[in-house]
Amino acid sequence: MTADVESVFRAEYGRAVAVLVRFLGDIDLAEEAVQDAFTVAVRTWPDKGVPPSPAGWIITTARNRAIDRLRREAGRDARHAEAARLYAADPPAEEGPVRDDRLRLIFTCCHPALAVPAQVALTLRLLGGLGTAQIARAFLVPEPTMAQRLVRAKAKIRNAGIPYRVPRDADLPDRLRGVLAVVYLIYNEGYDGDPGLCAEAVRLARLLAELMPDEPEVTGLLALLLLTESRRPARTDADGALVPLPEQDRSRWDRTLIAEGQDLVRRCLRRGRPGPYQIQAAINAVHSDAPSAEATDWGQIRQLYDQLMALAPSPVVALNRAVAVAETEGAEPALALVDALDLDGYHVFHAVHADLLRRLGRTAEALDAYDRALALAPGPAERRYLERRRRELVT
Known part of the structure; x- marks a missing residue:
């Protein structure tokens, strides 16, 4: 092409x-x-x-x-x-409450007759033009597994006669979980190197917030995306290597996006109806509040991850919680948590594993973990960072 x-x-x-x-x-x-x-x-x-x-x-x-x-x-x-x-x-003519064509397609595909993973995978395929391999990576499953899911989802739509129409106002809340997951995964896919996808996800999140202003999880998702996007200018160095959050130059963070995201988090807190996206946004708000990595309130972040694990437990959430445990209790208890996770196909898992082993002086095992992370890293920015960290262990 x-x-x-x-x-x-x-x-x-x-x-x-x-x-x-x-x-x-x-x-x-x-x-x-x-x-x-x-x-x-x-x-x-x-x-x-x-x-x-x-x-x-x-x-x-x-x-x-x-x-x-x-x-x-x-x-x-x-x-x-x-x-x-x-x-x-x-x-x-456009009809119904959803007037944006792309947002309409998301709501159309997120039909309750399909399981949420199938809704999300199908919409990513249609809306983002993502290949099966990219979608499989987002779901942490093998490519053949994802190919089968996509085939089954389309077959179910066809065989069940599910209409391709925009849902009514009353149907929107029932489809919201899948819609939010789609927008979030579009952003995540772009975060590894396609700013256009990130911009599209933020645009869709803003439209959702206008469409459903009383849904706190919609507000939470928008806040999460804005706070994450605020760090984009500092996320890579002059050579294009990833710069992890603790090492970023915080003067390069976009303070306008941070202010908007933090205001949205405060709105969520006042509603008192916490959900996974709101909690993730609150975690990012704590990071954005800290003037330096050393000043980060890891105790509060650990508490928020505890809450997130209670509401929406997953291996990835558990991995992120282990990072907070490492900062509050040390590398050894964090390593025990990481060792119990089944995330062998996820490069971040191996990168975290390598860092904890490095802190404990287990150099040979850390090198092996960095090699595993490098083999799975999705883009050049991540690979350059991992290569640098690995070199630091052997020089």
Whole structure:
């Protein structure tokens, strides 16, 4: 894929699929048509140049490809008639409480008939244009497992006759858990190197906050994303290596985003209805309050992780809690907690393991853990950081 097409793909794939779903009423057909349009772009843009409105070109080309596909099935009278209707029609008017096409697609896919992991995986595939391997990494499962989940999710939508329509106001809360998970994972996927995905996740979180202002977990998610995004300028060094939070130059943090995020956290606290995203936002607020790494209130962070483990226990939460334990009780009790976790396919697990072993003077084991982390690291920033830490042990 050329650089121009790749840039448009990252920025516009999700919106193009969302617009086509609204126009066609068929997720599979919309996805295939958008993929066809980008294939045409790869062939034609290098010679003819990028059109003045690349996103509009993709959507128009995808619409025409979908209509052509229906017409090729001319033996099926109903499909041919549908193609003729679509060719003459304008996109249907937006209806219902959700007016943003991408947000509409998220709510549409997060149907309660699907398990939440299937909702999230399918929406990441359609909205973010993420490959199966990327989605599998986000869920910490093997790629074949995720491929099967995606196939089953689409089959269930098709076989159960689940309609592709925007839910009513009354249906929104029941779909909220999956929607929040989708937006959060879109942000996480971008955090490893695609600022555009992060910006899109923040945009969607803001729209959600406008749509559902009385849902504290929506406010909590927006606060979490803003506080995390505030550290982006300090997250890598001049060589592109990851700079972990304790080593970051805090003068480079975006104070405007921090102020907005902290204000949202305070709003959540006043409501007294804690949830996982609110607690994670509160943890990030504690970090952003500290003028230096040494001044961080690790005791409060440990208490918040205890609360998070009670509300939404997971191996990743337990790993993060172990980091707080290391700061409050020492490396040895933290290592015992980490050793009990089953996260062998997660590079951060091995990086934390290596750091704790390093602190305890167990150099040979730490080197092995760094090697495991390096083998799993998703991007160059993480690899450069891990390579530096490993070199420090042998020099």
